[in-house]
Amino acid sequence: MTIIPRAVNDPIDRLAPTRPPRAWSVMRQRWAALLFLHWEVEPDALRSLLPPGLELDTFEGRAFVGLVPFTMTGVRPRPLPAVPGLSSFHEVNVRTYVHYRGQGPGVWFFSLDAANAVAVKLARWSYHLPYYHAAMTLDPTDRDIQAALDRGESPTIDFASERLAPGPRPASCRVRYRPEGTPRPAPSGTLEHFLIERYLLYACADGRLYRGRVHHPPYPVQSARVEALDETLVAAAGVARPATEPLGHFAREVRVRVYPLRRLDG
Numbered sequence: 001m002t003i004i005p006r007a008v009n010d011p012i013d014r015l016a017p018t019r020p021p022r023a024w025s026v027m028r029q030r031w032a033a034l035l036f037l038h039w040e041v042e043p044d045a046l047r048s049l050l051p052p053g054l055e056l057d058t059f060e061g062r063a064f065v066g067l068v069p070f071t072m073t074g075v076r077p078r079p080l081p082a083v084p085g086l087s088s089f090h091e092v093n094v095r096t097y098v099h100y101r102g103q104g105p106g107v108w109f110f111s112l113d114a115a116n117a118v119a120v121k122l123a124r125w126s127y128h129l130p131y132y133h134a135a136m137t138l139d140p141t142d143r144d145i146q147a148a149l150d151r152g153e154s155p156t157i158d159f160a161s162e163r164l165a166p167g168p169r170p171a172s173c174r175v176r177y178r179p180e181g182t183p184r185p186a187p188s189g190t191l192e193h194f195l196i197e198r199y200l201l202y203a204c205a206d207g208r209l210y211r212g213r214v215h216h217p218p219y220p221v222q223s224a225r226v227e228a229l230d231e232t233l234v235a236a237a238g239v240a241r242p243a244t245e246p247l248g249h250f251a252r253e254v255r256v257r258v259y260p261l262r263r264l265d266g
Contacts, residue, residue, distance in 0.1 A: 007059055007189050012105050015188060017199040020215050025257035027077055031216075032253040033138065033145050033157060034070040035177055035224055037246040038195055041065045041239060046096050049238055050108060051204040053264070057097035057105050059194045065110075065239050066095045066195065067231060067246070069159045069173060071142050074255075075119070089116035090136035092161050092173050094237045097194070098202055100264060104211060106200030110237035113161055113171070127212060127261055128205035132171070136161045149252055154178050156227070163236075171236035176228040179250035183220035196221060196249060209264040216254040224248035 043063040047056045056063055069092040076082045093112040099105045113134035114120050120131040139158045140148070148155040156178050163171035186192035196219055203210045226248050234241045 007191075007194065010189070012057070012099055012102065014105055014193070014197070017105065017213070018197060018218070021213055021259055023213075023259055025078055025215075026260050027258035028074060029072055029076075029256040029258060030074045030253060031251075031256055032071050032073065032142050033159075034068065034219070034251040034253075035157075035159065035175065036196055036249040036251070037067040037175070037224075037226070037229075038064045039234075039241045039244065039246050041096075041241060045240065049096075049110065050098060051209065052207075053209050054098045054100060054108060054202055055102075057099045057194075059191055064096065064195060065234060065241055066093075067173065067234060068093050068095065069161065069175065071138055073142065078257075086116065086118055089114055089119060090138055090159070090161070091115070092134075092136070092159070092233065094233050094239070096239075097198065100202070100209070100211065104200050105198070106202050106211065107198045108202050110239065111171070111233065113163055113173075113233070115161075128203040128210055129201075132163050133165050134161045134163045134171075146253070149179075154180055161233075163233075168236045170232045173231040173233050174228070175226065175231065177224050177226045177248065177250070179222050179252075180225050181222040183222045183252060185218035186221050192221060192249065195247075196251070203261065210261045211264055212261045213259040214256050215259070216256040219251040219254060222250050224250040 073088040075087045091114045094110040098108045113132045115136040120133045123131045161173045201212045
């Protein structure tokens with residue numbers, strides 16, 4: 001039986017961000033075939049890469065860097081329909097976890113590579129996020145992955161990404177993996193919940209901090225067995241990850257609402 005670590009005496013409210021906000025969403029998206037890979041990293045190595053005002057979020061004093069490849073469909077401003085050729089693309093991000101003044105546990109992105117040049121430009125402009133254009137492949141396709149999961153199978157999934165522009169480079173990712181086990185929401189207070197159930201993101205522009213929010217049902221989480229991994233994205237982000245095997249999780253899909261970016265005071 002797998003023993004799932006639970007946090008002890010955690011002062012941060014981690015359930016409030018998971019509840020639906022009382023606001024109008026500005027965008028709809030579907031995220032699918034999400035692979036969450038995490039390595040434990042020395043906390044000070046990550047703190048030095050954060051902007052002033054954000055604090056590193058840790059689980060029992062342990063800090064993590066994550067590599068998350070997935071695919072997106074139905075990306076569109078609300079209430080417009082999806083646009084063929086623009087609303088579906090693959091993405092991979094490098095991230096860690098932060099909070100602001102002891103609240104609002106969220107994600108700090110070191111990089112987000114996406115296979116859509118238009119989306120990259122829009123996200124850099126509107127959300128102040130470090131997006132990069134990349135060439136990406138997913139095999140089998142999203143549709144075939146979903147069909148295999150419907151049949152109760154555990155398909156072998158290959159994801160590949162090669163950054164095109166801007167730098168730094170090399171910045172690539174090639175991973176082969178298989179989802180395993182039974183999907184279920186991550187229990188509150190566990191390391192799984194800490195790493196995966198994140199609904200806030202932070203950004204910085206001209207020395208000013210911003211926070212954005214998304215909402216979706218809890219991820220249907222299951223284990224992921226990594227069969228092969230060759231990546232330089234984490235190093236390109238300035239993080240020296242350990243050579244140990246990553247902690248792997250998989251989520252089939254969630255449907256997401258995106259809310260406006262808000263500037264934080266002071």
